Amino acid sequence: MCLQLSRTCSCGRHSAFLNFRDNLLPPEMLLGLYCPECRRRADFSENTVEDCGWVLEYDLEGARAILAQRGVRGEVTAAFLLEEGYLSWQGLSPGDHAVNAELHHRLAPLVDQDMKQYLQCLKEEWLAYVARLKAEGWRKAQRT
Numbered sequence: 001m002c003l004q005l006s007r008t009c010s011c012g013r014h015s016a017f018l019n020f021r022d023n024l025l026p027p028e029m030l031l032g033l034y035c036p037e038c039r040r041r042a043d044f045s046e047n048t049v050e051d052c053g054w055v056l057e058y059d060l061e062g063a064r065a066i067l068a069q070r071g072v073r074g075e076v077t078a079a080f081l082l083e084e085g086y087l088s089w090q091g092l093s094p095g096d097h098a099v100n101a102e103l104h105h106r107l108a109p110l111v112d113q114d115m116k117q118y119l120q121c122l123k124e125e126w127l128a129y130v131a132r133l134k135a136e137g138w139r140k141a142q143r144t
């Protein structure tokens with residue numbers, strides 16, 4: 001099971017659900033989270049990675065030490081932590097959680113009427129959403 005929690009960005013206007021692959025990294029390894037509205041506050045360096053206007057700042061040194069200890073291979077960069085899901089969005093973007101909840105809520109009336117159609121709609125709408133994320137350039141969506 002992966003630990004999940006939500007983190008509010010620096011300006012407090014937005015939040016994102018986070019995912020910790022294999023629970024290797026503690027939440028403290030994410031030093032800062034900036035939404036497109038507060039990204040100017042970010043201190044850009046090798047510790048940061050951008051994803052469609054959002055900026056994540058890691059304790060890269062700390063993360064490298066932990067992952068090396070746990071036998072994770074590969075060059076650990078900020079982009080690696082995000083794209084490989086070690087400390088990343090839950091799903092493909094910070095908005096996934098809300099979109100998923102909205103979709104289930106909107107299609108809920110179909111459950112009683114036509115289960116097959118419900119599942120079909122759910123799948124189609126979700127795939128369309130993922131295609132949109134991919135087109136927008138979200139990093140994790142590029143791998144779907």
Ligand SMILES: [Zn+2]
Nearest residue numbers: 009011035038
């Ligand atoms: Zn913000």
